Amino acid sequence: MTDSHSPYRRGRWYWEEFSATASGAGADLAALRRGxxxxxxxxxxxxxxxxxxxxxxxxxxxxxxYRLTAEHAALTLFAVHQQHQQQPMxxxxxxxxxxxxxxRKSEKFSEEAVDRRVNAAATSTDTAELVHHLxxxxxxxxxxxxxxxxxxxxCDIRDWHFPEGQERVRRSWGAQYYAWxxxxxxxPAAS
Numbered sequence: 001m002t003d004s005h006s007p008y009r010r011g012r013w014y015w016e017e018f019s020a021t022a023s024g025a026g027a028d029l030a031a032l033r034r035g036x037x038x039x040x041x042x043x044x045x046x047x048x049x050x051x052x053x054x055x056x057x058x059x060x061x062x063x064x065x066y067r068l069t070a071e072h073a074a075l076t077l078f079a080v081h082q083q084h085q086q087q088p089m090x091x092x093x094x095x096x097x098x099x100x101x102x103x104r105k106s107e108k109f110s111e112e113a114v115d116r117r118v119n120a121a122a123t124s125t126d127t128a129e130l131v132h133h134l135x136x137x138x139x140x141x142x143x144x145x146x147x148x149x150x151x152x153x154x155c156d157i158r159d160w161h162f163p164e165g166q167e168r169v170r171r172s173w174g175a176q177y178y179a180w181x182x183x184x185x186x187x188p189a190a191s
Contacts, residue, residue, distance in 0.1 A: 014051065015151070018082065020088070028049070031049075032046060032078070033079045040065075041068050046072065050075075052071045066161040069127060069158075073157050074154040077131070077134055078090060081142050081148075082142075085142065089142070090148070092152075095172065096176070097172065106144045109140060117136060118177060126160075156169045
């Protein structure tokens with residue numbers, strides 16, 4: 001699914017347009033962080049930052065939409081990640097597993113501790129649990145100034161709502177985290 005052509009999306013994602021040097025950038029990030037742990041769509045301060053457009057029947061019936069939930073999570077995680085950073089923490093093409101591998105190799109934290117946190121995230125049974133674990137990992141990524149692709153993370157969180165999506169995301173993150181390569185017999189590549 002390409003989100004750029006979805007009828008449920010308008011404009012570019014907030015994190016794609018963000019500039020740390022723009023007037024009000026700090027206030028924007030503070031508003032987004034107030035959404036941490038809150039229901040998607042339930043924080044009026046975040047409404048101007050949302051790009052997902054909900055179908056009327058969802059809004060009328062009061063159902064939460066998995067796309068809005070994923071965008072809310074990505075927005076709040078981005079705000080945590082970008083806090084006090086001048087360089088962009090959204091960089092297209094930097095997969096979550098790649099960013100987490102950089103965290104593992106950073107020597108700021110033990111590899112075993114990072115492995116435990118990554119495994120906790122990867123074995124999350126629902127989106128709320130996943131986002132909870134990602135929040136701690138994103139805070140650590142901020143500490144080493146390691147960016148990631150928030151558009152891809154949005155898609156991963158969106159897909160986490162479905163069992164087959166969880167499996168796809170786990171395989172993708174695992175392959176990136178352990179740097180599996182084609183022809184390696186699915187063994188981690190030498191670092």
